[in-house]
Amino acid sequence: MSLRIHNTLSGKVEEFVPINPPRVLIYTCGVTVYDESHVGHGRSLVVFDTFRRFLEHLGYQVKFVRNFTDVDDKIINRAGKECTDFMTIANRYIAHYYEDMEAIRVKPADVEPRVTEHMQEIIEIIQKLVEIGVAYESEGDVYFSVKAFKDYGKLSKRSVEEMEAGARVEPSEKKRDPMDFALWKSAKAGEPWWDSPWGKGRPGWHTECVAMAFKHLGETIDIHGGGLDLVFPHHENEIAQAEAITGKPFARYWMHNGLVTVGGQKMSKSLGNYVTLKEIYTKYHPDILRLLVLFTHYRSPLDFSWEKMEETQRAYERLKDTITNIELLKKLSVVEEMRETPSIYARAKELEESFFASLSDDFNTPEALSHVFTLVGELNKIKNRAFEEKKIDRRELEAYEEVAKSLLDNLKKIFGLMEDLYPECEVERVVRKELEAGQVLDSKLVDILIEVRSLARQNKQYQIADLIRDRLTEAGIELEDTPAGTKWKKVR
RNA sequence: GGCGACGUGGCCGAGUGGCUUAGGCGAGGGACUGCAAAUCCCUUUCACGGCGGUUCGAAUCCGCCCGUCGCCUCCA
Numbered sequence A: 001m002s003l004r005i006h007n008t009l010s011g012k013v014e015e016f017v018p019i020n021p022p023r024v025l026i027y028t029c030g031v032t033v034y035d036e037s038h039v040g041h042g043r044s045l046v047v048f049d050t051f052r053r054f055l056e057h058l059g060y061q062v063k064f065v066r067n068f069t070d071v072d073d074k075i076i077n078r079a080g081k082e083c084t085d086f087m088t089i090a091n092r093y094i095a096h097y098y099e100d101m102e103a104i105r106v107k108p109a110d111v112e113p114r115v116t117e118h119m120q121e122i123i124e125i126i127q128k129l130v131e132i133g134v135a136y137e138s139e140g141d142v143y144f145s146v147k148a149f150k151d152y153g154k155l156s157k158r159s160v161e162e163m164e165a166g167a168r169v170e171p172s173e174k175k176r177d178p179m180d181f182a183l184w185k186s187a188k189a190g191e192p193w194w195d196s197p198w199g200k201g202r203p204g205w206h207t208e209c210v211a212m213a214f215k216h217l218g219e220t221i222d223i224h225g226g227g228l229d230l231v232f233p234h235h236e237n238e239i240a241q242a243e244a245i246t247g248k249p250f251a252r253y254w255m256h257n258g259l260v261t262v263g264g265q266k267m268s269k270s271l272g273n274y275v276t277l278k279e280i281y282t283k284y285h286p287d288i289l290r291l292l293v294l295f296t297h298y299r300s301p302l303d304f305s306w307e308k309m310e311e312t313q314r315a316y317e318r319l320k321d322t323i324t325n326i327e328l329l330k331k332l333s334v335v336e337e338m339r340e341t342p343s344i345y346a347r348a349k350e351l352e353e354s355f356f357a358s359l360s361d362d363f364n365t366p367e368a369l370s371h372v373f374t375l376v377g378e379l380n381k382i383k384n385r386a387f388e389e390k391k392i393d394r395r396e397l398e399a400y401e402e403v404a405k406s407l408l409d410n411l412k413k414i415f416g417l418m419e420d421l422y423p424e425c426e427v428e429r430v431v432r433k434e435l436e437a438g439q440v441l442d443s444k445l446v447d448i449l450i451e452v453r454s455l456a457r458q459n460k461q462y463q464i465a466d467l468i469r470d471r472l473t474e475a476g477i478e479l480e481d482t483p484a485g486t487k488w489k490k491v492r
Numbered sequence B: 001g002g003c004g005a006c007g008u009g010g011c012c013g014a015g016u017g018g019c020u021u022a023g024g025c026g027a028g029g030g031a032c033u034g035c036a037a038a039u040c041c042c043u044u045u046c047a048c049g050g051c052g053g054u055u056c057g058a059a060u061c062c063g064c065c066c067g068u069c070g071c072c073u074c075c076a
Helices: A039-057 A073-081 A086-103 A119-131 A160-166 A207-216 A228-246 A277-283 A286-294 A306-324 A344-360 A365-389 A394-413 A427-438 A443-458 A462-474
Strands: A004-007 A012-015 A023-028 A061-066 A135-138 A141-144 A181-186 A201-203 A221-227 A251-257 A260-262 A302-304 A333-335 A391-393 A477-482 A485-490
Touching: A004 A251, A023 A039, A023 A207, A039 A061, A039 A221, A039 A251, A039 A260, A039 A277, A039 A286, A061 A207, A073 A086, A086 A277, A119 A135, A119 A141, A119 A181, A119 A201, A119 A207, A119 A228, A141 A228, A181 A228, A207 A228, A221 A228, A228 A251, A277 A286, A286 A302, A286 A306, A286 A365, A306 A365, A306 A394, A333 A394, A344 A365, A344 A394, A365 A391, A365 A394, A391 A394, A443 A462, A443 A477, A443 A485, A462 A477
Parallel strands: A023 A061, A023 A221, A221 A251, A260 A302, A333 A391
Antiparallel strands: A004 A012, A135 A141, A141 A181, A181 A201, A477 A485
């Protein structure tokens, strides 16, 4: 099963062929650390985190680099407002970033370089660009000359002429051509600076990623990723610099995720329509955000709303219930009636193959999820029949458990979902853990109350039984009576 | 203004020349239950922005139109 991915460079879905299999080198543009990360950042991070997990599952040895931009105008501005230095701001938001990533289960990259730790490499690249004549110094600034690089515009599919027609480029006497972009900016008073052949200054936006990709991955990488909004100018400018120097393709595949919108409008700081990741995962289980992201193809826009979070939450609960229901099924009486192998094995295998086929087809996670939910339906049928008959065949029980476990494995490993679910699927233990840490109610007490309620029900003292149920519901503990006993879970 | 993307059933959201049902949420019906807000099952059997065209056949290809959005400035 070959993997096919969409390449922004060609505008087509192409077969993925790594340069040196099984190694795959991936670079994605990380965040600029000047403020909290929001759902827009979260989507990009989840998409590439999941894609990387999938590559690893396919047997590739992935080296994944995701950088921090820790010096730029916005960080400096923020520092000015808070009367502190840019490093304090950068360090603060890097720390917050790590908290967010841990919460939403985005695995750390193999290398997470910072711009400020690569000044030497950045300066060397700029020097080289000046030497070969595609960049020039002008009053302490250094600019890249877009007309000196013949392929300029190949990623974003526009020509220098077209862009000039757009006429929204900042005019500057320092530039030879309005489209030229800054590689090095001379330091203004009060700004951080580094020594360079052109005097004190700091790097422009795009050289950093080239420098860090070169250093940690090499001159040609397999996949370069980021948000769709980075195609121009950021990635275009990276290509210009890298390829002007090496004469080789900088990245073989360029992958861009679609943007998160709110009411159809791009989620952004400037519009003020953003929702921070912290807000999300303090209100919902972090898996809900991951599932929300995976429910939309990574290249399509994703319109965020709290209603959609609720919908996703419900779908998630159903998925989780199906997996954890194995514990309930085990409490039924187990019989030996079935002769043949349960058909769920074959069905699960078929659906798993479809699942991977979908992922291999330009990482179609929503289609992959449709197969997951089809399997959920099949497992629920078994469960329902068992509950109706108040018994289950041993073979079928084993089949349910094996299929549910293997489903859970895939969800954990590739989608990063339900990582806190025990392999034995003991949901009560998970909830118990939450309760113990989170103080709502002591889980032992819940058990005792359920026991008392069961007794009351046996004696048809329904007033007492319902009172216990109502009070527990108020306390956030939801009860469900099943033929296999009473199940409980914590609701938000 | 230039470049690009998109417009699918009540909502969200895949698909992309015919064959098989995407899937989720909601809704309706039912099962289970002492009851149930919980859970499960079934149904939601002429969906593909408009108008033309190509084709034996198009939601799927082509053209035009309408609408929405993105990039062109920092942005995941």
